[in-house]
Amino acid sequence: MTGLFSEVFLGALLFGAVTAAIPLLLAGLGEQMSEKAGVLNIGIEGMMLAGAYLGFVGAFYSGSLWLGFLTGAAGGVAVALIMALLCVRIGLNQIVIGIALTLGLEGLTALLHHFQFSRSYPRLPAADATVIPLLSNIPVIGPAFFKHHLIVYVAVALVFAMGYVYRRTQLGLNLQAAGDKPAALDVAGIDVIRTRTIAVLTTGALAGLGGAYLANVGAGLFIPFITNGAGFLGIVLAMLARGRPVWVLFGALLFGVCLSLTTAMQVAGINIPTDIIQMLPFLAVMIMLVLFGRRASLPAALGIPYERGAR
Amino acid sequence: MSSLSSPLADKRDIVALEGVTKRFPGIVANDGIDLSIRPGEVHVLLGENGAGKSTLIGMLSGLQQPDEGRILVDGKPTPITSPRHALALGIGTVFQHMMLVPTLTVAENLLLGGPWWQRPRTEELEARVAEITRSLGISVKLHAKVSELSLGEQQQVEILRAMVRNSRLLILDESTSMLTPKGIEELGALMRRLVGQGLAIVFITHKLKEAAAFGDRISVLKLGRKVGEIPPERFRTLGEQEIISEIVELMFGKQKDDPEAAERPTRTVRADAAPLLQVADLAVAPTENAPGLSSISFDIRPGEILGVAGIDGNGQKQLAEALAGQRAATGGSVRLEGAAIEALSVGERRQRGLRYLTDDRLGEGTVGTFPVSINFFLKQVGASPFWRGGVEQRAEIDRRAAQLVREYDVRTPSLKTPVARLSGGNIQKVLLARELAEGARAVIFNKPTYGLDLANTLASRQRIRDTAARGLAVLLISTDLEELLSMCDRIAVIANGSLVGTVANADDARTKVGRLMIGLAA
Ligand SMILES: Nc1ncnc2c1ncn2[C@@H]1O[C@H](COP(=O)(O)OP(=O)(O)OP(=O)(O)O)[C@@H](O)[C@H]1O
Ligand SMILES: [Mg+2]
16 A cells, blocks of 8 residues: 555545535534524434435526525525424424424425436536635645535534624523523513524524535435434534534534545445444444533423423 | 692502403412502512412513403503513513523623623623622622522522613512521612612512511512502501511411511420531532532531521532532531441432431422422332332322321322422422421421411421421521521521531520621620
């Protein structure tokens, strides 16, 4: 094995890791926002699927990736709207509704895709990368991290933007209060239902965008069930990150490496059954949960619908 | 001020209630209540636990809507649709149950409610708070997390929050329950100053002396109905004792002089009996915003009540928790009936007969959404006869629970009612019943009567006396000096995490304890 070969291999591995991490990152950031505000959003897998399908359809017919991201985010928001209505406004059980939404969208997107494209899987042209000058010339690191589609940098910038919102803005205080002691927020004059609705819709937009990226950039096509648990991984990330967006980023990259490694090992033809290789990311989840799960702290009112004046 | 000279009396009300009725499943919490609230007046609301005082406040602050009747603001019928609306109308409320976010700092809690697109205006707040605290004579730790403050300190923060908002009607729902005598006096003086400036205040308390000292007008509620009112004109002509006996008559229908008057205990503790609870050199490490404990030592003999006096936040909670095993001690020994228990877990200590009645009734004392019946046996979950082979024995639990409900006079619609739905006094009875059950040897009470009405306070105190009379050792932590003087054999004073002195409860105890509390030698 020459040095050159391993350098190329490593670069490709890391490039793949980033590509795989972005949908997880967006899902994790979105879930984190819902959970901060006290809504356990299990429907996020469904929101990602809606985003992936509508994102693909938007990009396919318009020929514009950006329009695809927009329709994808809108798809996520549409599903989130149902969630907000049923769980935040009416106060139904968040777990039941979340699972129902996920199952429903798995079926619906598969069905729509079948009607539209029958058994063909049209591809989008490869996404063009925004190459960052200078940085992209660094060996290994450069091609791995600095030759991605613009949306990747936007997603990473979001991590810091959200950190700022949580720590430094009134909105951040409101979100945390909505999750930890909603009654206190209510008597301070802020509508808890509205705050939580905003959080859930934002989650929908982020998850939808994540799904659209997964289909349009990650895979370049839509196939039914394409998210394959990415939304659930996002939930795990949000729970382990203890309210800090940066930790979601680290976690997403870690999972991204595992996912990318899975592909790389299959491509490299390493003599291990593929089923075992495909278990790798989930093994990583379990290891992370064992190592850090106990320190995860969740908002006190997570999963509990708020009703004014009830006690 | 031409409106003041108007012949119509209710022109002077900034807020008035007309025939307001509020029903909850199985109960009429407010029944056709009329009330007038005027600028320049402290309107005191009195009534037993469950009389419907907080429900009334809930409607004034926009948390709930009346089922019948209407609310007038400045003479106009105004449905108060949300807490935000109430704040906009100038109605600021300090609620009975803590309304602070425990994971945020004091400053962040005070900032809550600003427009969401803004950055929190911390500097502005700090200046405003400094101004108010200076005139109030209190100090708050703006950058401490709320979860690290004692309940008394949290109460101060809530009062401060209502002040920061510049309300024209200030509602205080049992805001003195956690304050020290000095704090109560200061709050009283502040209320007088504020009404002097033209504010209106609604003040709810269970202490009749506070009502007589700070009020202008008194309304008494009983089982949801308003049973009497003393208007200011009459109020001014009466002396304290006359007011108190009139209120007692309204509330309980029987005449009696100051029912809380200290009655020195007549129990005799055998001086030669071996101590039941022995604590030596107990220490707990301080956290950032809570004091630790250092070299706490005392003995309690069977049948003895040892009081712990002191200003709230001086380590009382830490002491109680360290004894109960809920907080790790860094040194010292705790012996129960001669056996060392400092290394035992909470459950094992309870098993040996050490019981702890927390002051945080809803937070750690009970599981609010569980039914009353289960809350009686929370600490015996899994144990027979209430659970057998991991299966809940419904019949057995209900039978025993019904017995306790009768014995402790818990007023609850049913055994299945979630405990958080009960009024404060009745939640306390559930706790008392649970902790004093089978096998108790030594009991720690932390502020056992805060928030209780007169009848319940007296009943709880009698329970505690009876507990001691049965030969148990009692540690009674309280910020209410009268309470300690009326019950204890000896009173220790805690300051900054250590016991600064212990005095026998003799005639001069009041002055001695008072001197110790303000840092002088007894
Ligand atoms: N949200 C609610 N749901 C059901 N019942 C309620 C609710 N709020 C209050 N109640 C009931 O209404 C009655 C009045 O309660 P309220 O809290 O107003 O009493 P209170 O006078 O403030 O008593 P305390 O002195 O103990 O605070 C009680 O019987 C209580 O159980
Ligand atoms: Mg009340």
